[in-house]
Amino acid sequence: MKTLMTALTGLALAGTVASASANEVVVGGKNFTEQQIIASLTTQYLEGLDYDVEKRAGMGSAVLRQAQENGQIDLYWEYTGTSLINYNDVTESLSADETYQRVKELDGEKGLVWLEPSAANNTYALAMRQASVEETGIQTLSDLAAAVNDEKGLSFAMNAEFYAREDGWRPLQQAYDFRVGRSDVKRMDSGLVYQALRDAQVDVGLVFATDGRIPAFDFVVLEDDQNFFPAYALTPVVREETLAANPELEGQMNALSSLLDDETMATLNARVDVERETIEDVAESFLKDNDLL
Structure with a gap:
């Protein structure tokens, strides 16, 4: 190959x-x-x-x-x-x-x-486990931003490309007015993000909206209520x-x-x-x- x-x-x-x-x-x-x-x-x-x-x-x-x-x-x-x-x-x-x-x-x-x-x-999206959504009440990216700013101590997983790209992690934080410290962001292969989220190693994971593992792993895609993602x-x-x-x-x-x-x-x-x-x-x-x- x-x-x-x-x-x-x-x-x-x-x-x-x-x-x-x-x-x-x-x-x-x-x-x-x-x-x-x-x-x-x-x-x-x-x-x-x-x-x-x-x-x-x-x-x-x-x-x-x-x-x-x-x-x-x-x-x-x-x-x-x-x-x-x-x-x-x-x-x-x-x-x-x-x-x-x-x-x-x-x-x-x-x-x-x-x-x-x-x-x-197949847009980018952030997802959480269903149980976490029920526990925290986070349903939108605005809810997520508020939780981060309230120092809820959430951890994130995403691939390196999204972390660096122009429509990625930093602009997303700017659009929703929140900031996550580097230590709370784990960069890994896209496939590993789903496993880390499923196994509760992180609280929030970057997913692709048409990925079959979202329903299979009981994830909830957070609503992009400010239409950040193209x-x-x-x-x-x-x-x-x-x-x-x-x-x-x-x-x-x-x-x-x-x-x-x-x-x-x-x-x-x-x-x-x-x-x-x-x-x-x-x-x-x-x-x-x-x-x-």
Whole structure:
């Protein structure tokens, strides 16, 4: 895998643009469960429609994006908020529709076409255990801020990326007017955050809104009552050249996108992360259940 990733990184950085061919599509995906599932869904779906598909999943976000811009990846599913902030450096507060329209416009100038967004919004969120919510009465991020400022001694877990990113931990504290000391924040791999919260090693954990472990572990997502987090609508993005060679691809991908929402993605994610089914089996059964395979 390391050798493969090195090779893909080299391809992405090389800047060589491949010409698109009809019915030949390279599908990309990032290196976490939801992206692995959606890459497998897309691959199996398009293969069932007689496309010649090459799947390159498990890539880092920035490398994947650059690979698409350079023509090495034809199609992958991106999150609107990620493109807005990380790839287009837009930091103003926008609604979900405004976010989509802005990235559609900005990425369109780069030859990338945003198709119809799904109803799955995999935004960042903070969660607590159900028992803790009942004990403390904390239900919103404003409630959480008040508890921190009242020196309730809450501890937090999050991944290193969120701790440092522009729409992450420090700006969140500024928006809600609270401050947590470094000693009360544990930085760890995203998967370990769920375990630490479940096992009561911390009081509050960073989660992704469509993660299947939220209902499985009886977590409660705290309401972002000041709308700090941007929308992260899961959306298929395809190179303009690829779409020109395969015009029917737009309608086909929009049909798949229309089937996805928060509950659906949480269920699919849980089948992999909690029930330990294989990504390929989960993707295949979803397509068959929806008469797409």
